[in-house]
Amino acid sequence: MSDDKRYVDLELVGLSKKFGSTLAVDDVSLTMPEGEFLTLIGPSGCGKTTTLRMIAGFVTPTSGEVRVKGEDISGRPPYLRNTGMVFQNYALFPHMTVYENIAYGLKIRSYSEQTIRQNVREALDTVKLPGLEERYPKQLSGGQQQRVALARALVIQPAILLFDEPLSNLDLKLRQQMRSEIKAIQRRVGITTMYVTHDQGEALVMSDRLAVMNKGRVVQVGSPTEVYEKPKTRFVAEFIGEANYIEGTVLRSDSSGVETKIDGQVVFAPPDTALRENEKVGVCVRPERIQVYRGRESPATGERNALRGTVEEVVYVGSIVRYQVRLDRSKMVVDRMVASVDNLCAVGETVVVQWSDANTILLPADTG
């Protein structure tokens, strides 16, 4: 963090927005170094789009500042902010051709006809759409429209590139393809980018860092690995990826680790000096980090977390199989790769679920 020598491109300082009496965005502060790809992710209504729109200038903040390269731009109208936005519905001008759409921002900036022509061509090359200049948006597929929107935003060489759920109108295959393409273009151009989505897959694949939002607040900021491996709250654990969350009590906590009790069985976790004996705690394990062994006894793998349960449900999804295992009062979801379809557990079968200490995530108890 502090050893990052890059310039700070975008800074949000205590940004808040009230709509009537509801606080849509609540004291959001973020710092983005030059060239970073940061994703604002959260459920609908969490304030991520409002935050983005405050950066673009479509929404006036109730309090706080938006700084671009150190300069507060919160008082400026959208047209003086030099941000490039890609809208969810692409917002291409239907009465203009692809060429005119991309050229629009340059024309406004009074560039010469020749410069415009050259820049538009380069932008179309960047998004791999050469030769479609004379088409109208209506004559393009969703994916092509998406690319034109991206070219139009890039061609004005904005200080910040903003994306508002740009892929949500595309089908799955195209979405996955566009993910990596947008990411590749962003890396090549090296532009500081803020991306808003509610799709955790998109967020994990594309971002340098994620800012997870809930109820107007940023609840955690970190790299995809940090956020996935070390979620700070139950909300983050369950929103980014999937999580088994079971509440328990701390039995013992010292430098060698934490021992907790859930549902009458003991679970071990890495050391956490903040936890005290008898404290309530949320125990969290990712479904794919859990092994399943048939029968009543676990093999001697050296992993101490071994809970006995019964298979309640088996969902076969091709590459993986998802078991729902009933412990005593609680349940656990376990994902296993399917190595052989002949070796799946059956409903009602007694099993042992097992995982390593390192894969136990301890969270504050009972946080939404």
Add this chain to the structure above:
Amino acid sequence: MRDVDRDEESKHRSPILFLAPAFLIFVFFYAGALIMLFVQSLQTYTPGRIVQVSQSFSFANYIIYWGRNLVYYGFLWDSLRIGGIATVISVLIAYPLAHKISRTERALVKKTLLTVLVATFFINSIVKVYSWVIMQGDAGLINEILTALGYSKVRFLGTDEAVIIGLIYFLFPIATMALIGPIKNVDSTLEQAAGNLGATNTQVFFDVTLPLSMPGTIAATLLCYALAVSAFIIPMFLGSGIVLMMSNIIFSRYSESFNYPGGAALAMVFLATILFIAFGINRLLTKRLKGFGYG
């Protein structure tokens, strides 16, 4: 694809029964009346007789009014000109207001403006016109103010300006109502996108909002124009018999000289002219908009 379209179509096809009233009204009151009017225009006018019984049909009336002298072309031109000026000004005034109503996020502002607009429709047109006579009359409010300020009185009634102002007063709320829909249909994210690309509010308006609302704006303009050129009460009162529009001339043929065939001949040519203008504008428009993907 084609099957899907066909499904959509059949779902939206309303039973013939529901269309019947509109169809009947159109046939009897518009097409029927128009044919009768045309027949009437071909009959011979006998002074002193209201019901014409002649069995011979000729274009004599057309020749009398449109072939022998140019005076009626003058009235026709006045109608088209005065109506045109009033329409253009009304639409120009109405557009910003309609834009405000379509785009405001404050419910109270929107409700108030709409209520005021709708309220104007409920005021009887005779009352509206008399209120203007009182305003513009020789001893009217405007002249009172002018005298109080030390200026000499101005004669309003009986001038083109008085009729134009009266027409604007009548057309402006209609134009506003007709424009709200087309402006609302312009996706506001397109305006934001233009702003994001660096366009000032004025540029956004002329590059995005106006061109995209153009089809609806032209439709609203045509509607106002049709109402303006065929206006009757406003030129009758505010024109004071000096400014005469086609409706007034036709009315005098019917009600003063009881020359029904003559009035019909005037009306037919007037109607044909307006239809020709409307058709021309429409034609020009569809050609220009096809390229945008509207067609």
